[in-house]
Amino acid sequence: MLPQKPFVWRFSFLSCTSMFPMLPVFSRQRIESFATSELNSLGPSQVCPPYSLTFLLESADYVKLVQSATKTGNLNHGKLVHAHMIKTFFKPCLFLQNNLLNMYCKCGDIHSADKLFNKMPKPNIITFNSLISGYIQIGTLDKAMLLFNKARRLGLKLDKYTCAGPLTACSQSGDLYAGKMVHGLILVSGLGSQVVLTNSLIDMYSKCNQVDHARMLFDHANNLDGVSWNSLIAGYAQNGKYEELLTILMKMHQSGLTLNTYTLGSALKACSSNFNGSKIFGTMLHGLTIKLGLHLDVVVGTALLDMYAKTGSLDDAIQIFDQMVDKNVVMYNAMMAGLLQQEKIEDKCAYKALNLFFEMKSCGIKPSMFTYSSLLKACIAVEDFEFAKQTHALICKNGLQSDEYIGSVLIDLYFLLGSIKDAFSCFNSIHNLTIVPITAMIVGYLQKGEFERALALFYELLSSKEKPDEFILSTILSACANMGMLRSGEQIQGYANKIGISRYTIFQNSQIWMYAKSGDLYSANLTFQQMENPDVVSWSTIICSNAQHGHAIEALRFFDLMKSCGIEPNHFAFLGVLIACSHRGLVEEGIRYFDTMKKDHIMTSHVKHCACVVDLLGRAGRLVDAESLILDLGFEHEPVMWRALLSACRIHKDTSTAKRVAEKVIELEPLASASYVLLYNIYMDAGNKQDALKVRKLMEDRRIKKEPGLSWIEVGDQVYSFVSGDRSHKNSELIYAKLDEMLAKTKNLHLMKDEFDYKIELESMTNVLVNYHSEKLAVAFGIIHLPDSAPVRVMKNLRICLDCHMAMKLFSVIEKREIILRDSVRFHHFKDGRCSCGDYW
Known part of the structure; x- marks a missing residue:
């Protein structure tokens, strides 16, 4: 009609x-x-x-x-x-x-x-089913659940498809409570025997981190199919229960069910996690894939080579890759990633990855963003920066520069090249700024000493939707440690407590170092004592922390306790022990530990270890032995060794040895100002002004400038820095008045000279230039603005001079304050006219 x-x-x-x-x-x-x-x-x-x-x-x-x-x-x-x-x-x-x-x-x-x-x-139930499925397809999960509830209120008879949709929504959102409600409704509606719903429930419980519930449901279900087994296997893989995964896989095989590429792929992925016995299981699965004729399948082959690469069998991974006939971009990416996954990438592996890229291009396979990410890592490993820049051009040509992972590697590249500007440009080109590129940028800033920029970016991160993880929080604590920003570090610790990250070992290790480097050794030790499972990094950090604060006996006690706990010391633990011995003049103990490291622990001594021993011998007056050690160990081309010996020459006023050693270190580092300054001070201490002036003239001729002394102090939420004679601060008049007042009071302490162990005359305090060194200005500022009960913590980029060291001891008496000063080598705790170093520094 x-x-x-x-x-x-x-x-x-x-x-x-x-x-x-x-x-x-x-x-x-x-x-x-x-x-x-x-x-x-x-x-x-x-x-x-x-x-x-x-x-x-x-x-x-x-x-x-x-x-x-x-x-x-x-x-x-x-x-x-x-x-x-x-x-x-x-x-x-x-x-x-x-x-x-x-x-x-x-x-x-x-x-x-x-x-x-x-x-x-x-509308009938089919109408609701279609629309619920549509909402889930585009990720509008809340509307899907509202529509499901509406169908229930209308009294429509729910079927298996109506319930499967909400279960998928709960799986994707991780809403375990709603998932359990739907599960109960399924049982009440008599749909519990439907295998489709059983599979959806297994998937929901697995994705909500309740894989044990999924297993219980699996064991009690009457009707199961291949999807049921695969869902449970995938659930075990998602929750990291790899041994249980392999157990259920064996049961599936024994039940006569066919293992498909999806099942074997999940199982091989589990073996890639490198748990105990994973390689054996992986080899067994490899044999099973050959028996089933699936070893040449692209999906299974990719999983196999990934498994072998991650379990340390790179040759087997390469062999599988070479056997594959139909290679796709995923397989090439997996092989390149396998070659570059070592902590220290070997040159041959990096070049192999580069060759794979050219092989892809010759085969007509279009590289993906993962390909370019691996390619950049290979370029960085072999330091082929020119090709890395060409790769960057290819990335821009293909419109991939906004990808977060590629952008992160580009940031690493340009920081390595020393171009902060280009790194920042790559950072700004990333559209989706997730935790990965932000972490790369913060780490890059820290590597370049841009601690304030790193902190500013971290605070910017906190105001965004992205939440920091334990790695980035531990990294930013390192910035606070280097800056000596105790208050900021404490605030970050409080934030970590709030979001539940403070118990991670990696964070606690950084927390120990932050407290120690900020001058609060008590809190550093307390953090270590509260750790449940300290690792070798934890022990090494607490040993080095106590050593730098001059607590040598405590550092050695921690070292012995570490060995009694069955933890093998690493290079950093031995470095801490040697620093402790050097700062306390424990010569025999230091040499014994140095020999133990090589003989009992079969460790190769590094330059820093040997420099500690040279410093130890030099401070003890054994200059000949120290020089012989440098030559015997083959470190005569390392400037740090000769500089340590030169410092010892100044302590013992050995000008003849100092001149010869200084010539050697200046020859190795002709543009480093520290060696010239040391030699100049040695001559001045010995009263040889003529030779001292010659050193200064040499510096002028070579246009070498002494690094300016810089001291800084944290007050409130800001860091204030000072240089010698600095009057740029808005309260400089008040600071200088306070400093002059304290200096005047020190002259009245000569009556109590015998009460304290003073080793220099107070008359040296009358030098005007020395009076206004940066650390004195910082201490005066701290005394003005900090509460009377708070210790004054000052950080300095150079070693503290003898005059300032004496002044700090006197200031601690006059102001009845504890003054903690960190110089470029160690900490000095001044209290009641004495220093924690015992004047052995």
Whole structure:
């Protein structure tokens, strides 16, 4: 029956068949029966050929056209059919409406699906199922759950598909509570035996970190299929329970079920995690894949080579890669990543990865963003920076520079090249600034000594939607440690407590170092004592911390306790022990530990270890032995060794040895100011002004400038820095007045000279330039602004001079304050006129 107001649609026959791909299967007579032409309204140049057809479709025809659009995913075709229904006043039945709704959902037009749903007078359960599935498809999980609850309120009989949708939503959102509610509803509705729902429940519990619940459900289910087994295997893989995964895999094999590529891929991924016995299981699975004839499958082959690469069998991974016939970009990426996953990448592996890239290009395989990320890592490993820049150009050409992982590697590259500006430019080009590129930028700033920039970026991160992890928090604590920013470090510790990261070992290790480097050794020791499972880094850090604060006996006690706990000392632990012996003059103990490191622990001594021993012998006056050690160990080309000996020459006023040693170190480092300054001071201490002036003249001729002394102090939430004679601070008059007041009071202490162990005359305090050294200005500022009960903590970039060391002891008496000063080598705790170093520094 024709509608009361028939609508006439004029178009060409060719146009009809192109818009509706199902139409050619109909008879020509049917097409001509429902089409009419509107060619007269179009210009003669717009239509060809001039057919005039009028058509009206039946419900079955509409259904076929809508289902065709759904199958092909062609939203435009589906909209044309729907538009024709509206314009011809066709009233679709519920079945056709459901097909239309399903088409919109499958094609991703959820807005149109919503409008259609709202106009449907009596939607049934199939209608709800389609729209719930559409919401889940685009990630609108909350609306999917609301629609599910609406279906329940309308009293519709729920089926397995209605319940499967909300379970998928709970899986993706991690909403365990809602998932359990749906599970209960399934049981009440009598749908518990449906294998589809069993599989969805296993997936939901696994993704909500309740894999034990998933296993219980699996064990008590009556109907299981291959998907059930695979879902449980995937759940074990997601939750890191790899041994249980392999156990269920063996049971699946024993049950006679066919292992497919998905199952074997999950199992091999578990073996890639390198747990105890993972390589043995992986080899067994490799044999099983060969037996099943799946070893040449791309998915399984990729998983196999990844497993071998991550378990240390790189040669086996390469062999599998070479055997594969049909290699795709994923396999190439896996092989490149396997070659570059070592902590220290070997040159041969890096070059192999570079060759794989050229092989991909020759085979016509288009590289992905993961390919370029690995390529950049290979370039960095072999220091081929020119090719790395060319790779960057390729990345920009392919529009991948905004990817977070590629951007992170580019940031590492340009920081390595020393170009902070280019690194920052790469950082700004990343659209989705996640924790990965932000961490790379912060680490880069720290490597370049840009601690304030690192902290500023961290605070910017806190104000964004991204949340820092334990790695970035431990990294930023290192910035606070280097800056000596105790208050900022404490605030970061409080934040870590709030988000539940403070118990991570990596964070606690950084926390120990932050407290120690900021002068609060008590809190550093307390943090270590509260650790549940300290690792070798924890022990090494607490040993080095006590050593730098002059607590040599405590450092050696920690070292012995570490060995009694069965933890093998590393290079850093021995370095801490040697520093402790050097700072306390424990010569025999230091030499014994040095010999133990080489003989009992089979460790190769590094330059820093040997420099500590040279410093130890030199301070004890054994200059000849120290020089012999340098030559015997083959470190005569290391400036740090000779500089340590030169410092010892100054202590013992050995000008003849100092001149020879200084010539050696100046020859090795002709532009380093520290050696010239040391020699100059040695001559001045010995009263040899003529030679001292010659050293100064040599520095002027070579245009070598002494590094300026810089001291800084944290007060409130700011860090204030000072240089010698600095008057740039807004309160400089107040600072200088306080300092002059304290210096004047020191002259009155000569009556108590015998009460304290003073080793220099107070008259040296009258030198005007020395009076205003940077550390004195910082201490005066701290005494003015800090509470009386708070210790004054000052950091300095150079070693403290003899005059300032004496002044600090006197200031601690006058002001009745503890003064903690960190110089470039160690800590000095001044209290009641004495220093923790015992004047042995």
